[in-house]
Amino acid sequence: MSGHTDIVATGWVARLPRGWAPYALLARLDRPIGAWLLFLPGLWSILLGSHVAALPAGRTAWLVALFAVGAVLTRGAGCVINDMWDRDLDRKVTRTAGRPLASGAVRMRGALVFLAALSVLALAILLQLDAAAIRLGVTSLVLVVMYPAAKRVTWWPQLFLGITFGWGAPMGYAAAVGHLDGTAGVLYLGAIVWILGYDTIYAHQDREDDALIGVRSTARLFAENSRPFLMVCYAAAIACIAFAGWLAGLSLVFFAMLLLPAVLLGRQVAMLDIDDPARCLQLFRANREVGLAVGLAILLGGV
Numbered sequence: 001m002s003g004h005t006d007i008v009a010t011g012w013v014a015r016l017p018r019g020w021a022p023y024a025l026l027a028r029l030d031r032p033i034g035a036w037l038l039f040l041p042g043l044w045s046i047l048l049g050s051h052v053a054a055l056p057a058g059r060t061a062w063l064v065a066l067f068a069v070g071a072v073l074t075r076g077a078g079c080v081i082n083d084m085w086d087r088d089l090d091r092k093v094t095r096t097a098g099r100p101l102a103s104g105a106v107r108m109r110g111a112l113v114f115l116a117a118l119s120v121l122a123l124a125i126l127l128q129l130d131a132a133a134i135r136l137g138v139t140s141l142v143l144v145v146m147y148p149a150a151k152r153v154t155w156w157p158q159l160f161l162g163i164t165f166g167w168g169a170p171m172g173y174a175a176a177v178g179h180l181d182g183t184a185g186v187l188y189l190g191a192i193v194w195i196l197g198y199d200t201i202y203a204h205q206d207r208e209d210d211a212l213i214g215v216r217s218t219a220r221l222f223a224e225n226s227r228p229f230l231m232v233c234y235a236a237a238i239a240c241i242a243f244a245g246w247l248a249g250l251s252l253v254f255f256a257m258l259l260l261p262a263v264l265l266g267r268q269v270a271m272l273d274i275d276d277p278a279r280c281l282q283l284f285r286a287n288r289e290v291g292l293a294v295g296l297a298i299l300l301g302g303v
Contacts, residue, residue: 034075082148147164169191186244238265257300
């Protein structure tokens, strides 16, 4: 695993003014996959809730746009908080040693100012939603702040990430329907176990370094048994999403289309090599297509 990193300091980031580039890297703008994965559970729930509430297409599109922008801002703020917590640990891990706070490219004062700016913009987006979604958005701040501590106290930080990153599922549903119900709960559970699976793959990039510095993860916990663990997580995710679609009254088209994400997830399980960090990163990133396929299934199943 020597020399492995997922930081992308080339391309458009390299063309930014010199003082801006470290902040772009701090917010992970060089790697939009995180914003996609934060956005996708919200997309699912907006589409599902719009079918339940029979929302006009314009309102649905407006909610999707708000959640897309909000995902970029919230993910950026979450990354800043995470790196503030982890800057000392990051220096000891090959993949993360070049992060701006760990490397000294950004100081804590600058990170705090940047975090405040991202938070104000995210709040402006949140206030465009109704009261139920706003309350959920405010509650999510507790999860965002506490998530970085999970790896220090539990072997299951990936589960905590699922609870945090999947929060868009109840929020999107509440934004579309105005309240929560069992359909939202089942969809949220599906998002959680999906995230638990793909973040276990992601954590295998750092498994050896994490063992040396005492950081816990499901990648270390399951190690060579990660493949059957992923099978359970991904099967549970598809089952929950299917059940949520049934509760929402989606058509048979939804269930037929759900075969595509199921096949894509099965491919990840088959291709997993826990000792190949580049392969793990590739499989992790492939979950964007999985999430978009789920969204497409919900959209077509609600027509």
